[in-house]
Amino acid sequence: MLILECPYCGVKAEETELHAGGEAHIKRFGPGSSDDDFETYLFQRENPMGVHFERWRHVNGCGKWFHAARSTTTLEVFGTYSARTFEPPQEIKDKITARLPGWSWRDLS
Secondary structure (H helix, E strand, O other): OOEEEOOOOOOEEEHHHOEEEEEOOOOOOOOOOOHHHHHHHHHOOOOOOOEEEEEEEOOOOOOOEEEEEEEOOOOOEEEEEEOOOOOOOHHHHHHHHHHOOOOOOOOOO
16 A cells, blocks of 8 residues: 655555546646647656656645655655655655666656
């Protein structure tokens, strides 16, 4: 079972108390975008094994959105942080690098 700590209220919650919101740090395309951009957003995104950055909402708590960095292969959680960022904080990237030397994902390594 996945347990994440809400960075706003500090509560450790299991995934049933949260709402998954998809991938974090991607540019989303919707109504008003070109057909090519929308198709690429829906069907051409990479889905690597390993480190993922995800959006979660603390629905049974403070109600705020936050991001989580975790491994899809081991379910290890590297940390959670505010959703008001364009990339993971350096301390999260350092934790990932310490655990998985040489990791790389997009331009966030």
